[in-house]
Amino acid sequence: MLYSMCFLLFIIGLYCVLVKKNMVKIVLGIVIMEYAVNLFLIMLGYRLGGIAPIIGQNDYASGVVDASFTQASVDPLPQAMVLTAIVISLGSLALMISICIRTYERYGTFDITQIRRLKG
């Protein structure tokens, strides 16, 4: 159920990219898609009532880490992936916005139906 909500968010972002005429709204659509994917990744590793998967130096010896620990803890890998994905999307978002600003300086509009010099 939650996964399908995530997918719905992804589709909303895609719809926004495909239908909207304003460059900034298209950028926002891409951001929504990124959030949907990040949310999906986080939910992959989430576990209801899970504990943080942190293992201290002496935990193996003292028997804290056992089967119940691995079953109760959330999966840390998707969280690391999401951190990386957020940094990447920050970079591409900054570039996209700066291209939008430059385009506005040249064309005087954000409307993509009026920014059409390339044809064919």
Added chain:
Amino acid sequence: MMIPLPLFVALPLAAAFIVPLFGQKKRSFATLLANIATTCLLVLAIYVMLTGQSGIYKVGRWSVPIGINLVLDGLSGLMLLTISIVSFAAMLFSIRYMEQYTAKPKFLSLFLLMVAGMNGVVLSGDIFNMFVFLEIASISSYALVGFGCEHEELEASFKYMVLGSVASMFILLGIGLVYGMTGTLNLAYISRTIQQAGLNNGLYFALAMFIVGFGLKAALVPFHAWLPDAHPSAPAPISAMLSGVLIKALGVYALIRIIFNIYGVSIPIGWILITLGVLSMVIGVFLAVGQWDFKRLLAYHSISQMGYVVLGVGIGGVILAQGKDPAWASLAILGGLFHLMNHSVFKSLLFLTSGSIEIATGTRQLKQLGGLAEKMPVTRTMCTVASAAIAGVPPFNGFWSKLLIVLAAVKAQYFGLAAITILVSLVTLISFLKVQRYIFLGDLPDKLNDVKESKGSMLWSMGILACLCVGMGLLLLWEPLREQILTPAVQVLVQNVYSSEIISMP
């Protein structure tokens, strides 16, 4: 001596961050440094190919499924060699060509970042790491397409960036699904899990995401809309890089690696590849014939020629999945991969000649050009060689790879596909006869009377690529070289041993 694999990524990455420190006044030093970096990469790649190295590198010495690993096998080696050749030539070309732009060190920095990203994609043995490198290469290519900051460039860059970001999100969603289904990100372990547990609906959905995502990056036909805008708008050396290697390393390489080595090829997947290939070939070439902008025409031909690569690999996949003679599957895949390499050489040469013509005349509209054969004899020779190669005229390199694809299609009894391949080749020939006729023959327009031939590094880099166009047939015909360079890459795709080899490595 085993080359440490991170060097292929670290070297251009380090150079990319040192180069902008020099600023405008010492730009010649920055240029020299960037050229040294690409030359070193070329030497390393040739060394790796000639000594036939393969192996894995564990980043941070973590054992394989826990840490990230870099994998060098035949296919990665072939891609590394292709990337190094084209980036070497394009960097040599940009010594003179990029003088017309301001902010040359920034250009060099982005160029090297793109090379680092592509090398990372082809070496990575971890699917999320592959995504990260893919984004490094993509983001720097978005910036490079808009490098001139004029109207058309910004528009093309925005279009490319939107479609590229959507493609990246599809790929990331696919990666998330694969991780959810298999519990690992390592390509070899994903493959083992799929072999043991089989495919389920979630994995098929992820495969669809990968085909859309990498198809967008590779500009295969239903997903090609950005390419004819983005490639012509970039500066000429970047067009050569984008058409020459970026769409291959980010799109086709990643797609065939995932389909052949991770999912394992089956008949429907093979037919999807063949359909994408045929659509790209036919639609790309017919759109190209009607173009009057030289670089735009070349960009449409890129779509068409990528179709050949995907078609060759797809025919091989179908033959493999049907359980017929693997020799014919090897032939088809050999044709596809050899065409990938050939296309990167002749298409980057064509884009470099277009840059040479544009810098001399100030235009790239075919109708405003004419009679340049006497004014620019060297560029003319290079352009003719590359045109003959792309149209498949013997003995240039394009002929051999197209011949292999046709032979494999006939042997697999797909006579229709063979006929389409030959037809598309003929239309390509017609289109390039038009290029020759309008640029180099005919009357010289009055305002082009004082056109001068390009000089120095531009001619050298074009000359190197033209020699490769003539000589690359040897890669196929001379057996030691074929066994050393092409056969290992084909073996990676034909014998499905990628995962077992990596898992059994110490």
